[in-house]
Amino acid sequence: MDHTRRYERLRERYLNGGLDRRSFLGLIGAAGLAYGVRTPFAGHALAAAGEVRFDGWGGVVSEAFRKHAFDPYTAKTGVTVIDGTFGGGDEYLSRVKAGQPGEYNIAHLSGVFDYARYHDLGLSSELNRANIPNLDYVIPKLVTVLSDYSGGALSAVPYDYGTTGIAYNRKHISDDEAKAKGASLLIDETRKGKIGGWADWRTRIWMAALQTGQDPNNATDMDAVWDAIRKHRDLALKYWGSGAELMSLLAEEEIYVTEGWSGRIYALQEQGHDIGYVDPPNGYGWQECLFVIKGSPMAECEELLNFMLDPATSIAVAEGQNYPPALDPQKVDLGAKIPTLPAFDPTGTLSGLTFANPAYWNGNEQEWSKTFGRVQKGY
Amino acid sequence: MATVETREARQPWILLAPALTAVALLLLVPLAFIAVYSFWLRTATGADIAGFHTDNWAEALSDPFYRDILLGTLRIAAITTLVCALAGYPAAYFIARSKANRAILLLLLMLPFWVSYIIRTMSWINILGVSGAFNSALLAMGVIGQPIQMLYNEATVILGLVHFLLPFMVLNVYVSLEGIDETLEQAANSLGATRWQAFREVTLPLSLPGLAAGGLLCFVLAAGTYITPLVLGGPTDAMFANLVFEAIITQLDWPLGSALSLMLLAILGALVALYNHFVGMSQIARGFG
Amino acid sequence: MSGWALIRIWTVVVYLFMFLPVAVVVLLSFNASQFGAFPMTGLSLRWFGELWANEAILRAFRVSFLLGALTAAISTTLGVLAALALVRYDFRGKNLVSTVLIAPILVPEVVLAVALLLFLRFLQMPKSFALLLLGHVIFTLPFVVLVVQARLVGIRRDVEEAALSLGASPRQTFFAVTLPLLAPAIFAGMLFAFTISFDDITGTLFWKPGGVETVPTQIFAMLRNSISPEINALGTVMIVLTVGLPLLGAAIARRLGARTR
Numbered sequence: 001m002d003h004t005r006r007y008e009r010l011r012e013r014y015l016n017g018g019l020d021r022r023s024f025l026g027l028i029g030a031a032g033l034a035y036g037v038r039t040p041f042a043g044h045a046l047a048a049a050g051e052v053r054f055d056g057w058g059g060v061v062s063e064a065f066r067k068h069a070f071d072p073y074t075a076k077t078g079v080t081v082i083d084g085t086f087g088g089g090d091e092y093l094s095r096v097k098a099g100q101p102g103e104y105n106i107a108h109l110s111g112v113f114d115y116a117r118y119h120d121l122g123l124s125s126e127l128n129r130a131n132i133p134n135l136d137y138v139i140p141k142l143v144t145v146l147s148d149y150s151g152g153a154l155s156a157v158p159y160d161y162g163t164t165g166i167a168y169n170r171k172h173i174s175d176d177e178a179k180a181k182g183a184s185l186l187i188d189e190t191r192k193g194k195i196g197g198w199a200d201w202r203t204r205i206w207m208a209a210l211q212t213g214q215d216p217n218n219a220t221d222m223d224a225v226w227d228a229i230r231k232h233r234d235l236a237l238k239y240w241g242s243g244a245e246l247m248s249l250l251a252e253e254e255i256y257v258t259e260g261w262s263g264r265i266y267a268l269q270e271q272g273h274d275i276g277y278v279d280p281p282n283g284y285g286w287q288e289c290l291f292v293i294k295g296s297p298m299a300e301c302e303e304l305l306n307f308m309l310d311p312a313t314s315i316a317v318a319e320g321q322n323y324p325p326a327l328d329p330q331k332v333d334l335g336a337k338i339p340t341l342p343a344f345d346p347t348g349t350l351s352g353l354t355f356a357n358p359a360y361w362n363g364n365e366q367e368w369s370k371t372f373g374r375v376q377k378g379y
Numbered sequence: 380m381a382t383v384e385t386r387e388a389r390q391p392w393i394l395l396a397p398a399l400t401a402v403a404l405l406l407l408v409p410l411a412f413i414a415v416y417s418f419w420l421r422t423a424t425g426a427d428i429a430g431f432h433t434d435n436w437a438e439a440l441s442d443p444f445y446r447d448i449l450l451g452t453l454r455i456a457a458i459t460t461l462v463c464a465l466a467g468y469p470a471a472y473f474i475a476r477s478k479a480n481r482a483i484l485l486l487l488l489m490l491p492f493w494v495s496y497i498i499r500t501m502s503w504i505n506i507l508g509v510s511g512a513f514n515s516a517l518l519a520m521g522v523i524g525q526p527i528q529m530l531y532n533e534a535t536v537i538l539g540l541v542h543f544l545l546p547f548m549v550l551n552v553y554v555s556l557e558g559i560d561e562t563l564e565q566a567a568n569s570l571g572a573t574r575w576q577a578f579r580e581v582t583l584p585l586s587l588p589g590l591a592a593g594g595l596l597c598f599v600l601a602a603g604t605y606i607t608p609l610v611l612g613g614p615t616d617a618m619f620a621n622l623v624f625e626a627i628i629t630q631l632d633w634p635l636g637s638a639l640s641l642m643l644l645a646i647l648g649a650l651v652a653l654y655n656h657f658v659g660m661s662q663i664a665r666g667f668g
Numbered sequence: 669m670s671g672w673a674l675i676r677i678w679t680v681v682v683y684l685f686m687f688l689p690v691a692v693v694v695l696l697s698f699n700a701s702q703f704g705a706f707p708m709t710g711l712s713l714r715w716f717g718e719l720w721a722n723e724a725i726l727r728a729f730r731v732s733f734l735l736g737a738l739t740a741a742i743s744t745t746l747g748v749l750a751a752l753a754l755v756r757y758d759f760r761g762k763n764l765v766s767t768v769l770i771a772p773i774l775v776p777e778v779v780l781a782v783a784l785l786l787f788l789r790f791l792q793m794p795k796s797f798a799l800l801l802l803g804h805v806i807f808t809l810p811f812v813v814l815v816v817q818a819r820l821v822g823i824r825r826d827v828e829e830a831a832l833s834l835g836a837s838p839r840q841t842f843f844a845v846t847l848p849l850l851a852p853a854i855f856a857g858m859l860f861a862f863t864i865s866f867d868d869i870t871g872t873l874f875w876k877p878g879g880v881e882t883v884p885t886q887i888f889a890m891l892r893n894s895i896s897p898e899i900n901a902l903g904t905v906m907i908v909l910t911v912g913l914p915l916l917g918a919a920i921a922r923r924l925g926a927r928t929r
Contacts, residue, residue, distance in 0.1 A: 057889065058890060082878040084878045084879060085881065086873075087889060087891065087892065090628050094631065095785075099795075100794065103878075201629075233614045238614065242891040244890075244892070245891075248504065254504075254508055366630070366632070370632075373622070373629070374444055388759065392753070394750065394752050394753035395749070398749065398769060399750070399765070399768065401805060402768055402769060402772065403768075405806045407771075408787055409784045416786070466678075466682050470678065470683070473675050473676060483915065483918065485856075486915075487911065489863055490910070492867055493863075493903065494690055494906065497869065497884065497887060498899050499689050499693070502693050502696075503689060505692050542686065550815065554815055554818050554819045555819065557819070557852055558849075588821050596773070596814060600773065603774075605778075620776045623776050627778055640779035648771070651770050
């Protein structure tokens with residue numbers, strides 16, 4: 001019985017004197033409670049067919065997705081898109097791990113190592129590339145990096161890329177100095193108390209490898225790496241944990257130098273802050289992908305991915321989040337703003353960027369993330 | 380007669396049934412899952428192996444790293460609780476004794492809760508930061524020539540915690556003060572006691588359950604916090620809940636995270652047992668009085 | 669007399685401390701620029717405009733409000749009943765029972781969150797709003813029990829016994845004597861439950877079904893990009909709604925009262 005009818009019937013009984021006022025109000029309250037709990041959310045509770053769940057970073061990104069991809073997709077296919085958000089990749093993986101098969105469908109994941117982590121946990125699926133014609137626009141290198149890891153099959157499509165470079169306050173640090181010192185600026189003793197850094201073990205180890213003159217994808221002297229991380233810790237004012245913190249620490253001049261995400265630093269520059277950004281040699285390059293988790297309705301997901309890779313959608317999202325799209329600039333006209341974004345590669349080969357080697361990083365994840373947890377806290 | 384007695388004996392359980400059912404189903408059973416999990420092992424790929432391994436417990440109990448941070452956490456929680464009690468009691472007393480504005484004062488007390496916790500915590504950066512309100516004001520007045528670095532140390536963590544927990548303390552103390560008959564204090568006065576004596580001999584002892592409840596809440600919540608040290612702490616100001624959070628979320632090591640959280644749970648549980656013991660005692664004492 | 673003056677000054681200081689961050693949030697919601705808090709560069713209503721246009725935050729606000737209200741209702745009911753049993757009856761295992769009832773706040777929330785999810789997966793139950801609600805009830809329950817219990821201890825039994833001896837039934841006594849005496853505690857418990865539910869982030873992140881956002885999770889998702897003063901604007905609106913309106917109401921009532929007198 002639907003709620004309106006139930007209410008009508010109750011009201012009738014009340015008017016006829018079958019119910020005293022108190023129980024009438026009580027029943028209305030109970031009905032309201034049941035309505036409030038069930039109806040608006042009942043659809044989400046049961047992941048029935050005709051529905052795809054997408055989880056991303058929220059904010060401008062998901063607004064762009066909604067407007068340019070989800071709504072047209074729903075209009076065309078009748079399949080609704082439920083969009084969820086997460087605050088970070090690790091937290092999201094915990095949720096997926098604790099969730100049920102089919103509960104989560106598509107996720108906006110970071111780096112190749114996330115792809116590898118999900119694959120190693122048995123969460124990958126196999127996309128039928130024929131159903132995603134827009135995949136042809138994507139920079140080939142970004143695709144092969146993923147499919148190589150999962151033995152030729154593809155469980156995700158690349159979506160955007162960026163770098164983690166050195167961001168500095170130009171009032172206090174000159175461009176020449178930043179260029180010359182690169183990652184070593186983060187352990188410059190004269191800047192004690194004015195240094196920041198991301199509380200992320202991968203980034204810290206990567207930067208420490210650069211500081212100790214090692215290959216970030218194959219550091220041989222880990223003791224030196226940990227010492228460099230300790231040194232950075234002692235000189236640093238603060239480990240930041242979100243883009244918001246990164247931006248406010250720099251903008252409010254709490255710190256003069258930190259490594260930073262290219263898109264966020266670009267946003268600061270856009271707002272008129274005098275912040276410089278440099279990618280040191282072998283700087284940390286990364287890509288983000290749209291990953292389809294095992295147990296998802298594949299045909300629907302493939303169609304949605306195709307919508308999201310549509311150049312119009314990709315470009316709108318890229319302009320919103322300040323990270324270049326994974327589209328090949330040789331094949332697609334990316335407009336005026338994107339070529340000005342940091343990390344943008346007009347050749348479409350991405351030969352200037354160094355990506356994390358997933359086997360190397362994930363193989364050491366358990367040990368290093370734990371060691372970093374201790375070093376970070378003063379041990 | 381026997382039926383009345385059995386009914387009398389059954390009554391508390393009827394009252395308790397809904398709450399206990401909820402806690403049992405939504406907390407105790409899930410905690411049992413966690414307890415089982417703490418004996419599993421995590422592999423390098425991230426999958427967990429079922430079985431009975433005591434490795435996590437051995438690590439959690441023997442490693443000085445965990446012990447040091449646990450002790451540090453308890454210390455921070457204790458300082459926070461003390462500051463809350465000292466700051467909160469007089470305020471609660473004032474609210475309880477000011478007839479006219481009581482409702483408004485209580486409403487105002489809860490006001491900071493309407494600004495999201497994260498934003499509230501982050502707003503301390505706008506107050507104490509280099510370009511924050513304090514530094515700007517001091518600079519403008521010419522008191523200092525350079526901004527002072529005030530943020531990101533243990534003191535700011537405690538400051539943030541006190542700000543978060545003070546209303547819990549005040550409300551608890553207020554609730555118990557409000558329940559004390561004011562004429563008792565007046566009676567003591569008329570019997571020749573000074574106001575201070577009357578307060579110390581009559582009101583303070585009667586309000587102790589509220590103070591204890593507030594203190595317990597503050598301590599437990601402070602000991603379980605992880606966002607405040609993340610936002611307001613420096614690199615080395617981590618607390619125990621950060622370790623649990625990192626084990627579970629960042630390192631995806633649920634088995635170890637389970638062992639660590641059960642450890643924290645055991646210590647806080649012991650504290651509650653103490654609280655029960657003493658509050659129970661005071662109730663008995665009142666029965667005799 | 670001077671003791672009372674000291675207490676008054678102390679209370680003012682405590683309130684100033686409590687309001688400082690709130691004042692900053694309200695002030696910055698009118699700030700023209702996004703960063704570089706003080707000195708402020710200019711006044712603007714821009715963030716309120718953006719808030720009004722931000723459908724996602726407004727939706728999250730409605731969800732949070734509904735969730736908070738339902739949580740408060742359920743957990744206060746459960747909590748008051750349990751507190752009555754704990755204070756008014758002597759039975760075996762009482763200490764154990766009260767420890768169990770406090771337990772939800774002893775467990776770090778992230779653990780509670782994961783544990784409950786593991787249990788649900790075991791039961792093969794999908795996530796739903798009802799689960800989110802139950803989760804909130806569980807960790808607000810201890811607050812209600814503690815607050816109400818502290819208050820109940822303070823209510824002297826002889827008042828109730830007087831009512832009983834004057835011929836009132838236990839039920840009458842409860843509604844006519846105990847409940848009015850309990851009202852402040854019930855109110856405080858509900859307020860606690862509502863605000864804690866309204867402000868919760870960790871558990872909500874894990875329990876919320878797809879497509880459902882509360883204000884804190886919405887803010888959390890926005891933090892990756894940057895802090896938007898829209899959030900400050902939302903805080904300002906909340907404060908105006910929760911404090912400004914009741915204050916205004918009280919003032920009007922007082923004025924009307926004065927006039928009729």
